Amino acid sequence: MIPTVTVLVLSAFMAAVGSFGMLARRNALSILMAAELVLNGANLAFVGFARELGLVEGHVFVIVVMTVAACEAAVGLALIINLFRMRRHILLDEVTTLKG
């Protein structure tokens, strides 16, 4: 029996690494991939708690989170392609048109 605490530690680690990546990178693609890492950490926590409590609801929510991640990736990659068409680069700290 795998201790649930270990699973939660791994899940927190993945989410933390992912949020570090989201903050530290300039490349839009890298940031989107780091966001996938955060969602993956959340999924791990869902599955760990589902096993701990014996409830299959956790798995249902993992499916919903995966769908949301797919939508996010589709829209995000469309935006990145459009950004690349306009600017010829995808460095997010140089995209400051809306900055006041």
Next chain:
Amino acid sequence: MSIELGLFAVVAGVAAASSLMVVLRRSPLRQALWLVVSLISTAVIFVLLHGHFIGFIQILLYTGAIMVLFIFVIMLINPDEDESEIARSGKSIAWTRVAEPAAVVALLLLCIFIAATVSLPTPSPMPPAGFGSTRSVATSLLFEYFWIFEITSVLLLVAIVGAVVVTRYERLSASGSRDATRTEDMR
């Protein structure tokens, strides 16, 4: 039981290391390949936690669909200066540069079969029999959480239409107004 714990320790180590590599690597292509490693190792952990259906959906949906989309976009816009230099000079990218993630993925695919066989006989009291199987997840998803399922499908539709509109917008505005393009199409 001890096989289960040992496998979990190894795969958890791989998951942690590959998530670090996703953040630390410079080239987006290699980041994407390490993200594939990270996602597949998470799938192995899902299977070890009696989430058989979720584990295989993770591989199909994440690494089969989302990561392929990511790698397509990386190929389209080629954000890495080194790689475009290589492409201009006519040399192909050395296979050794992507060999490490590929080898780890192969090992993990072996691990998932071991994990499936190890975790199949469910230990009697804690997870009830058939926990995490396709039948139990589907029963919960399609009966108890039916409306969540339906709303998710609407979200997917909206996201797909949105993605198409966002990627097509510039081409439409470049060739004049929308009406102009539409009349051109009709001719």
